[in-house]
Amino acid sequence: SQKIEQNSEALNIQEGKTATLTCNYTNYSPAYLQWYRQDPGRGPVFLLLIRENEKEKRKERLKVTFDTTLKQSLFHITASQPADSATYLCAPQGSDSNYQLIWGAGTKLIIKP
Amino acid sequence: DTGVSQNPRHKITKRGQNVTFRCDPISEHNRLYWYRQTLGQGPEFLTYFQNEAQLEKSRLLSDRFSAERPKGSFSTLEIQRTEQGDSAMYLCASSGDSLLVDIQYFGAGTRLSVL
Numbered sequence: 001s002q003k004i005e006q007n008s009e010a011l012n013i014q015e016g017k018t019a020t021l022t023c024n025y026t027n028y029s030p031a032y033l034q035w036y037r038q039d040p041g042r043g044p045v046f047l048l049l050i051r052e053n054e055k056e057k058r059k060e061r062l063k064v065t066f067d068t069t070l071k072q073s074l075f076h077i078t079a080s081q082p083a084d085s086a087t088y089l090c091a092p093q094g095s096d097s098n099y100q101l102i103w104g105a106g107t108k109l110i111i112k113p
Numbered sequence: 114d115t116g117v118s119q120n121p122r123h124k125i126t127k128r129g130q131n132v133t134f135r136c137d138p139i140s141e142h143n144r145l146y147w148y149r150q151t152l153g154q155g156p157e158f159l160t161y162f163q164n165e166a167q168l169e170k171s172r173l174l175s176d177r178f179s180a181e182r183p184k185g186s187f188s189t190l191e192i193q194r195t196e197q198g199d200s201a202m203y204l205c206a207s208s209g210d211s212l213l214v215d216i217q218y219f220g221a222g223t224r225l226s227v228l
Contacts, residue, residue: 041222044217045219
């Protein structure tokens with residue numbers, strides 16, 4: 001069955017450093033991969049989408065890579081700030097009309113001042 | 114339109130009672146999803162609507178759960194004979210900006226506590 005794996009333990013990063021989160025998937029060949037941010041008690045909020053034919057996507061301090069050979073996506077936050085502390089979820093999506101996203105469990109990121 | 118709205122935000126109920134949640138999606142979105150989320154887990158898919166048609170329902174979903182989306186607008190999720198294991202955050206999301214890419218917009222969720 002399709003499986004999405006994200007760092008299960010919280011990631012503690014010093015303010016100003018780059019945070020890197022990993023998303024691995026198995027038994028799946030997604031055409032797109034999305035990253036969302038979720039704050040406690042709130043719904044997820046869309047951040048970035050990357051397509052299978054794109055190696056890298058950037059938005060301000062965020063960067064996402066997508067390696068279809070390794071079946072992995074990396075999510076980077078550069079110059080991290082305490083306000084970046086949240087849980088980050090990855091969600092691959094197929095290319096057919098089945099719109100369902102397959103959700104990872106998320107990685108909790110803590111940026112220490 | 115200010116986004117996806119869910120009501121109530123919190124619901125406390127006794128085991129065996131029925132509960133109903135409401136979701137108002139972004140008005141121009143034709144797709145609507147219900148998810149359940151427990152602490153430390155990602156959203157778990159429950160069901161999906163395209164306009165008023167319920168196209169998919171999780172095989173893991175008990176018959177006690179039912180959802181409707183009359184006229185393809187708002188949606189309701191009902192849980193009958195609630196059990197303590199139903200305690201979770203229930204999230205609603207809508208989408209429809211693109212035919213292929215499904216960027217989902219979530220509401221703030223309804224937190225259910227079954228005593």
